[in-house]
């Protein structure tokens with residue numbers, strides 16, 4: 200019955216090859232292959248793993264296997280999505296959860312080109328001759344470091360997994376301590392000021408990459424998202440069961456919020472050719488970029504929806520975390536505000552994308568000064584409560600309510616009060 204049904208849907212040429220179990224069984228050959236490869240990965244049996252591949256895919260997958268073996272996982276599996284198409288192309292989710300980091304399992308998506316042959320009567324065997332990222336999928340999270348690098352260097356500590364190409368092993372050696380320290384600093388500051396049980400990421404993956412092209416593509420091939428940022432924290436959707444991770448933006452916002460946290464997993468990628476890593480003297484350095492990006496990753500488990508709060512809050516919170524213990528960094532970042540035409544308003548999202556780098560830098564600083572204003576006047580707990588409220592539900596009315604809750608001040612009075620405080624703090628600020 201099942202065979203007949205499949206026949207109608209997509210032609211019969213492959214059907215006799217697709218099943219291997221007894222009649223009525225749903226033991227499909229691609230499921231069996233995925234289980235075997237999962238078992239080989241889990242037991243770190245390279246020969247068993249490579250037996251699933253042919254041709255050029257063998258060398259490629261040897262690299263994948265050895266790279267993945269260096270990463271600490273709590274969970275790893277291949278899960279076919281549907282069935283192979285007429286050309287043998289099978290979509291596969293590489294489901295994984297990195298130890299001490301991932302709140303939920305996430306899935307990177309591949310397309311396997313498969314071949315099936317009959318080994319003995321009614322015994323079919325599938326192999327994979329080519330593996331590519333499923334870049335047509337909206338969030339394939341491809342490529343990961345284990346896809347990009349011929350050999351990876353991994354350093355794991357209590358709260359950080361730092362990864363680079365083995366060719367850049369020196370970077371890992373040099374900076375993994377700073378990543379752990381930034382994670383500890385952020386977690387200590389956060390947990391001191393938020394209610395117990397607040398969903399919080401406890402560990403962080405940090406990929407160190409000096410090549411801008413590789414940096415731009417990491418985890419986001421197909422997005423063509425190459426911006427000017429020195430670092431990025433990419434949020435991953437939660438993988439649900441054996442299906443494609445649903446895109447939360449396809450759900451109604453109410454539905455996403457009702458269902459609660461849907462993300463919770465991030466990957467941080469930093470460009471080690473930027474001044475954070477190369478500059479000497481007083482400019483913001485490595486701890487600054489690590490604390491900033493880890494701040495973004497820290498709050499990912501709060502969000503039930505793909506939508507994030509307005510950028511002044513998102514970047515303001517990250518920069519607040521970055522500078523709260525570093526007055527010198529704060530000063531350096533405020534340089535953008537000298538003579539800046541400040542209109543007394545919170546920067547809007549477009550100003551964070553402005554072609555003028557100074558407008559962008561000033562917007563970051565102003566966002567941070569909004570969070571800092573609440574923290575200094577009403578206490579860090581109030582500021583963090585405002586951050587939690589807005590991540591949990593970023594709708595505009597909730598934003599206003601969260602500010603009122605934190606400051607006891609109606610929203611209409613908040614901006615002028617903040618403006619006055621900013622002008623007093625930065626006398627060289629300009630005006631419209």
Ligand SMILES: [Zn+2]
Pocket residue numbers: 491495513514517
């Ligand atoms: Zn940021």
